[in-house]
Amino acid sequence: MRLSRVVGSVSALALTATLALLGAGPVQAAEKTATPGYVALGDSYSAGVGAGSYDSGSGNCKRSTKAYPALWAAAHTPASFAFTACSGARTGDVLTGQLGPLNASTGLVSITIGGNDAGFAGTMTTCVLNSESVCLDRIAQARAYARNVLPAQLDGVYSAISGKAPSARVVVIGYPRFYRLGGSCFGGLSETVRSAVNDAADALDTVIAKRAADHSFTYADVNTTFGGHEICSGSPWLNSVTLPVDESYHPTAAGQAQGYLPVFASAA
Known part of the structure; x- marks a missing residue:
């Protein structure tokens, strides 16, 4: 024995x-x-404006339980989850008000930022309310800003993220093209304007992707999922002009769940 x-x-x-x-x-x-701590930064596209089901505690930031960060966190139960993305945020707002939860133990960060800096909300308002020529001039201004001014602003944000969360995997997510050209929309903006808006979105994404790569961050292109679901398509995942007006040109709940979430989940 x-x-x-x-x-x-x-x-x-x-x-x-x-x-x-x-x-x-x-x-x-x-x-x-184990799933590491996750921090979701950025603007209205990350907050989930346009998707409904807003957290009353988030106030004007309008963070939605149907936004891709909340959906991903619910499915993966990270060690911690901080959702600081906010409607209307620009690069400066991220620097001054969203980076608090980042630390050495943060393992994953997501961010959409740059669209408000380049003035795309104001651009779309201009295009809806004014002539085609005025609209195209405003689009050109937004593109020039994205090309000449935005890169340094993105560098400031990306460097700050790396400084506070040096071990984190950072996923920078772009913006979708708004329109399905030759689609089912009748009236409203001309096809010329719709094409110019799409080209400007592509130009913005190109700048964002380049700055992300230079900081060794992962860039996620949502046009891979939004293709065929733009405004003027048979099943759009983006709001057109709607009420409340701040939800115009933002992803719907389907856009968050089927457009943004799969791209982020793949990159995370």
Whole structure:
């Protein structure tokens, strides 16, 4: 009996040592399956404006339970989740009001930012209320801002994120094209304007993607999922002009769940 106990103990120790060498020990297995802390930064596209179901505690930031950060966190139960994205946010607002939750243990960060700096909300208002020529001039101004001014502003935000969360995987997400050209819309903006708006969105995304790459961040292109679901398509995932007006040209709940979430989940 004593000999069998000794043999059994030796066998158990040998098995434990073997599992540890193979990386299958209980502690290491837990470490591999643990989801790190997640912080969601950015503007209305990350907050979920346009998707409804807003958290009353978020006030004018209009954070939605149907926004892609909330959906991802609910599905993956990260060690911690801080949702600081806010409607209307610009790069300066991220720097002054959203980075507090970041720290050395933050493992994942998402962000959409830059559209408000370039003035795309004002651009769309101008286009809806004014002539085609005035609209095209305003689009050109937004593109010039994105090309000449925005890169340095993005650098400031991205550097601050790296400084506060040096170990985090940072996923920078772009903006979708608004319109399906040759689609089902009748009236409203001309096809010329719709094409110019799409080109400006592409130009903005190009700037954002380049700055993200230079900071070794991952860029996620949502046009891969929004294709065929733009305004003027048969099943749009973006609001056109709507009430409340701040929800215009923002993803619907379907746009968040089927447009943004899969792209973020793949990159995360």
